[in-house]
Amino acid sequence: MSRLTRLVLVLAITVLVSGPATAGPERTAAGGRLPATGLLLLPVRVDVYEVAPAGVTLLKAEWTHHAQDLVQAALDRVLAGRTAIVRYQPPADPERRDRQAQVMKVHALLRSAIVAHRYTDGSSLPSKARFEWSLGRGASVLHDDRAAAPYAMFVEMSEARLSRHFVTFGGLANEFTGSASIVDLAAGDIVWFNYERTGAVGTAPDALATVKRLLHDLPF
């Protein structure tokens, strides 16, 4: 067997074992259809970077603040009428605020792991055929006392725009990633998740289209 044949075989086996990356939303068995009893909407995180000529990125304040407003408005529009929305407010108690911050950090790590292992070709975990990711029961610290929202939604988006000084030789373009996840606050399980690599948040129509694509097939 030639070296090339062996290489092709190894690659084929790797792809077969690891499986193809997911396109579209993932969900647990419980995440098929959720009761529309309330959703805690955590602060939307939108980062818009400028890629400088030397490749260094700068988180642009004006673009980011503008995009945050556009995405928030788009979310309000897309979620309207589906379920009662409760907006997150940080608690006054510093200890509780700190515990909530830790849960959010865990979510950020899980989000990265899900993207790496469910949405990246050749990187799926053989031991994790089903979609099972959990923040643990500690996630219940996010429960809002003002309203009984049994689920929480995290939304993150990041766009990198090439600087006007950038001289492109082809292949370089603006980049976008976005994710949304719904967490069962009692069990801590991520019951629904989606990740998109296409989108834009520079204008209201773009932001609305991006949010609609990210939240299509919501379980509410």
Place this chain on the structure above:
Amino acid sequence: MRRGAGGLALSLAATLVAACAAPRPGPGGVADLAPEERPADRSDEASLWLQADRREEQLEASPSVVRDPALQAYIRGVVCRIAGPHCPRIRAYVIRDPAFNASMAANGLMEIGTGLLLRLANEAQLAHVLGHEIGHYLRRHTMQRWEDFQAKAINLRAEVGSLAAFSRDQEREADQLGSELMVKSGYDPREAPRVWERFMAERGGRPTVASNIFLATHPPTAERVAALRNYAEKTVVTTGEPRIGRDDYVAHLRPARRWMLRDEVRRHQFASSETLLRFLIEAGDSLGELYFSEGELHRLRGALGDLTRSVAAYRRALEFPDAPPETQRSLGLVYLRLEDRAAARKTLARYLEDRPDAQDRALIENQIAELEAAR
């Protein structure tokens, strides 16, 4: 400012995000920040602030931040004394980091490493460091550095050496401004060069990457010492007796000193730690803890003669009331390695007498039992 073992070595990213040092008008003669000033949202400076805001969000929930209210209040007091009307904008975080580090971000977020605090002898030296960092903030050095980088990158002449030279100029400017601020606040400027003299002594003349004059983001330490000393000689503090504040400084650091010393020894930068311990022992505060740390250093290094030196250091520590209870345990373990079983058994038993609630009690009891069985 971000000082590594080689002296304030900055990565390119850190160079752009966190500036550290002193005065000059910068390209275009940028005006100092006014006390309530916020950059316009559309400016690159606002973007640098936002990046620093994100860093601060992480810090607020980070276990690396030292949350001792008394120490925080003390540092805050010195910051406000130096920063004057800018005080509300300067947020100083003490970070559990045994390296000689401090940094200032564009938005007034200041990070001070515990390794730096451990190396300062008094409040005037702290004021010098804080003044230096505040100088970066006031002079908008992060912004100036970003603009310098952008201009050079666009013109395809982003020579690392040129960027580093710009950074060194800023460091000189921050040293100068820091000294002026400390004098204005009533501190003794003669303490400023002493920070760097001690740093040089710890380095022991060892060359580092950052000591390359073309790549170093900070001026040579000897040059800084000379400039600071020159400034101190020419400057008269007019607000009465210049403040040094040794007792206050030592008292506020004392509760954290034990774990700071442990962090220092665990860096495994033994030559540097040995010099530092010598300085601290000469200063004469908390000698039991210091000799214990010296013993730990020798025990961990384990070079020829180190075990004998560690025994001497532990025994010296036990002459002082503040020797940690672990001194007996460490001494016992060294006796074991020296195969002095009788001394090991006796010392470990003493450790358990002193620490009846020791978490490693079962382990030590087992060790003693083995020693007794071998008699």
